[in-house]
Amino acid sequence: MSKNVIWKSLKKLANLNVAIFVLLMIIFCCILGSIIEQDKSFSYYQFNYPNYYLLIIVLGLDHVFRTWWFILISIIFILSLLVCTFSTQLPSLKNARRWKFVYKKSVFNTNQYYLNNIDDYDYSFTNIIYSLIRLNFFVFSKNNSLYSYKGLYGRIAPVFVHLSITAILLGSVCSFLLSFVVQEIVPIGEVFHLKNIIHSGFYSYLPSDMIFRVNDFYINYNLNGSIQQFFSSLSVYFHNYQLLSSKIISVNKPLRFFSVTFYQTDWQVDAVRINVGESYFVQKKLVKTDINGKNCWLSSISLDRTGKIFFVIFNLDDHLLVCNSEGVILQEVDVGEKFYINNSSFIIKDIITSTGLQVKVDPGIFVVYFGFFIMILSTFISYSSYSQVWIYSSVESLEFCGSTNRAALFFEQDIIYLDKMYSYYLVHINEQTITIYNILI
Known part of the structure; x- marks a missing residue:
């Protein structure tokens, strides 16, 4: 009893209107997460959204996709898809595989297609079965009635779509946790x-x-x-x-x-190590700046109380420029090269960089990729038309009826081919029968 109550409650989630409403909520949350910058500092929202920053922080709009309410909405949508899959899509797929033999015209409620040469006293079930098989139909026969179908894979596509969306949302939840x-x-x-x-x-x-x-x-x-x-x-x-x-x-x-x-x-240039004299080592921080619109790094070292020299680096593969306090270039040196200024020796030992x-x-990212793969696969599968053909014997002829869920023009073309093949086999078999009869006589 309790299982029935739970199942009936869950089936309400499979309602199309409920699913569309939950999906619209997810879309709205995604729009919010795209408009409002995510995972920024408190001061960032305070500066860029002075009137709404408290609302953004309290509701978690600074990390929409990691909030409890977004996860809850995703779980509700996952349940809706799974319930719809098990209560509607899979039974529909199972029903599509059943043999549906008919014996009267009043059974049909679908669009009907008719053959031209099937009204004949010499009709043959064998010929029509062989013609259907040549058109890649699966054929079943019972008591002068035929049922055939092809393109059953097209009925699997909705199930794949539900599974793909479920996998994508489950992957997002796994990433969050x-x-x-x-x-x-x-x-x-x-x-x-x-x-x-x-x-x-x-x-x-x-x-x-x-x-x-x-x-x-x-x-x-x-x-x-x-x-x-x-x-x-x-x-x-x-x-x-x-x-x-x-x-x-x-x-x-x-x-x-x-x-x-x-x-x-990212990367950055931190400092330069300099050997001054024979045994004195110094490490100076490099400051990023720009000269004439070009990025460079600048550092300085004091020679005496009044004088300084500056080291300028434009890129790590180029020379270092040694300049005086007036900006005049004194020398161009490489890392490891020894040079002299005011009778003091200098060696640039190393440029320290950080990565x-x-x-x-x-x-969860593999689950998300798997979900998108299934979705792409279901897109191709959905192009497969599910077509059905019913043929049964009346008093003096074979009655034919067919239906398809998409690509009606291609289905009509199959019917034309079926009509031609059936006529061809019927005529040639009759001719062979007459020839054999004449030989026997």
């Missing part, structure tokens, strides 16, 4: 753990037994000096010693192992 996103800015040669968490699901966890190292970072430049691509060499270690994976990554070419993915997102990485674990 199990995924996490970490962003790090790591200097070359440094070992790091995952700690700068941007987003984490309720049931996500960080792999604490893994450490990561940035082996190298470099940039490829175009001939005009613009950046073509930048690369990072990464290594992943287990318990500090076992190398799990190593790869040079770039934009759109991440490092993937197990469920963890490393994306190359920007985004580390992401999202087990």
Whole structure:
């Protein structure tokens, strides 16, 4: 009794009007998530939405797709699709496979098509069956009645559509519960753990037994000096010693192992290491600025109480410019090259750069991709027409009726071919019968 009550309650979700209403709510939430920037700081919303920032924060509009109410709406829509699939689509598919023999014309409520040469005293069930089989129909016979169909796969398409949407929404829910996103800015040669968490699901966890190292970072430049691509060499270690994976990554070419993915997102120039004299080392921070519209990095070092020299870097593959306090270029030097200023020796030992990485674990993304694959597959399957043909014997002829759910012109063409093949077989078999009869006589 309780199962019947629960099933009747769930079947209300399969109502078309309810499903459309829930789908419109999901669309509205997606529009909100597209209009309002997601996952920004509180000050960002306070500055850009001074009249509505409190409403945005309280309702969770700054992270629409990770709110409890969006997950609840998605679950309701998933239930609606599943109930509709099991209560309507699958029984309809099962019913489409049943043999439907008829023996009178009043049974038909569909569009009817007729054959020209079937009204004949010499009609043959064998010929009509063979003609239908040649047109790729599945044929069943019982008591002078034929039933045939083709294109049953077209009836599966609605089931596939429901399953694909369900998979996409379930993948989104899995991403909400199990995924996490970490962003790090790591200097070359440094070992790091995952700690700068941007987003984490309720049931996500960080792999604490893994450490990561940035082996190298470099940039490829175009001939005009613009950046073509930048690369990072990464290594992943287990318990500090076992190398799990190593790869040079770039934009759109991440490092993937197990469920963890490393994306190359950004980079920056941090500092320059300088050897002054024989044994004195100094590390100076580089400040990003622009000169004549070109990005560059600038640092300075004091020679005495009144004088300074400046180091200017335009790109990592070019020379460093050494300038005085008036901006006059004194020298162009390379990394590792020794040069002298005021009888003091200098060597640029290294330019320290950092790479920007985004580390992401999202087990739901494979479910989402699988859902879209099923949806694409169902699109192709839906082009298959489901056609049915009924033929039964009357007093002096065969009665024919056919129907199709789409592509009526192609179905009419099949009927024309059926008529021609049936006529061809009928005429030739009659001729052969007469010939054999004459020979016997």
